[in-house]
Amino acid sequence: MGEKGLSRMKRIRKRGIMIFLFLMPSMLLLLIFVLWPMLYSMVLSFYEWKPLKDNVFVGLANYKELLHDKLWWISVWNTLYYIALNVPLIMAMALGMAALVTHTKLSKLFRGIYFMPTMLSLVATGIAWNYLLGTNNGAVNGLLNACGLSSVKWLTSGKIAMVSIVIVTAWRWAGYYMVMLVAGMLGISEQYYEAASLEGARPWQKFWYITLPELKPILVFIALMSIIGSFQEFDLFYMITSGGPGTSTYVTGYYMYQTAFSSMRMGYASAMSVVLFVVILIFTLLQNKFTKSE
């Protein structure tokens, strides 16, 4: 090997060290707090894990227990119910907001207002709505009464509590997804609309035949993103209903938290988290597939 080859190898090695230096800090953190936890969750789910005591390997016992756990199935059902109500409402609101705001005068002002709830912590959101939705002296019932309607037991009726949380969720998140849709709408070529105008298309026709199809990739993305988010929703349930009344708003994320940190059954809770992971993973893969093919 000549002098040239040696210095070239030195250069390559130096470059390797530089790449390593630039990537290492972020990679290290990912390994410790994302990849390792993922694997460790799976391991834990095969153990009966109790703090202060030894771990006992129990095989699939946690998963078997999960199959027969009534509260788990209730929470699964509640979560699906929450998603079924939540996702269409958020999307309709976000779409409506975006359509109103994209080309209107004062558009910036409205966008700023619609996006504002997204800034708030879910804790503050929960506290405020807890008061607003009060049965006896809440402002929402006050408004209903003023319109000649009777009061609703927003948070104290098992049938309605979930609907209440859906309303709060939509209020908090619609502006978030609106921003994505506005970005998408601004990206649609003006020429389509001009051509449609020449043909005499009405505004709603333009919206239906041009805007919606053009936005389809973003809409699919938003739908899957809010499904994934709703599967994990915890803060609002913790703040507003704590799973009640009864078990009517017990959702999987909340049950898992309770099992792990109140009942201290980490192994069992890990089994839940692994099941949730698989479900969420399916939706994430769907999302990737759709966003790539478009």
Place this chain on the structure above:
Amino acid sequence: MTKERSLKKAKRSREILTLLAACLIAGIILYPFFWVLSTALKSDSELFVFPPKLIPAQIIWGNFADAWKLIDFPQSFLNSFMVSVPTAVLTVVLCSMAAYALTRMNFKYATAVFFLYLSTMMVPQVVRLIPSFVLVKNMGLMNRYTGLIFPLVAWAIPFGTFLIRQFFLGIPKELNEAAYVDGAGHFRIFIQVIVPNAVPGMLTLGTYVFLQSWNNLMWPLVALNKSEMFPITLAMASLTGPSVEFIPPWNEVMAATLISILPILLLYLFLQKYFIQSVALSGVKG
């Protein structure tokens, strides 16, 4: 002529309708804010008037003074800052370094590494929660700022790297290639060429991560049990909620809620552009 005029008229009335609808939705969005403010200013006796009135009969500013005593606001705000600011700064620095390596160092596995980073976005919060708790506990980082900061940074890295990479790709390659020919090393190119050109991107990510960690409830709930370490979210959560036995009067709670969101609302006023941009970018590029 008349047709044109009627068309114009139709367009005008449509504009007015759109504006009205936009105002209506703005009203719905702002409705809770007005009520929180109104309730915060009411007297104790007026709390039980039904239906409640938006304009209080008597305005009691003293509620804010009482609310200030409900929780240790200075300490909670300090805790929130001591977690959110380092988290945001560290995330921006680490993600920028990673994005620099991925976009400027032309190595064989750059794409593979990028996809590895992206794929960790698929690991949901519920899965990392318990093991991260075990880890932080075993490392002796419970009830410490660092025990909150490092996991929060780690969880922000996938999206952060993605976002900063987008910005870096927009910076012309000629800039750093010219510097490279001049004999500048990667550290110098990174700091003197790339970073100054990516300030908007870094601010966008910084505000986003700051907000995420400021508002986070679940992780502090798990990683803290000493109340003097509580950030503002956790301190407020311990004030009301179904698990609390004694809830203070609503006017004081609402006043406390307003105090608790004030820093964020002020920040929103000045950095609105960056908040909105971070969301818009995460949507368009999927």
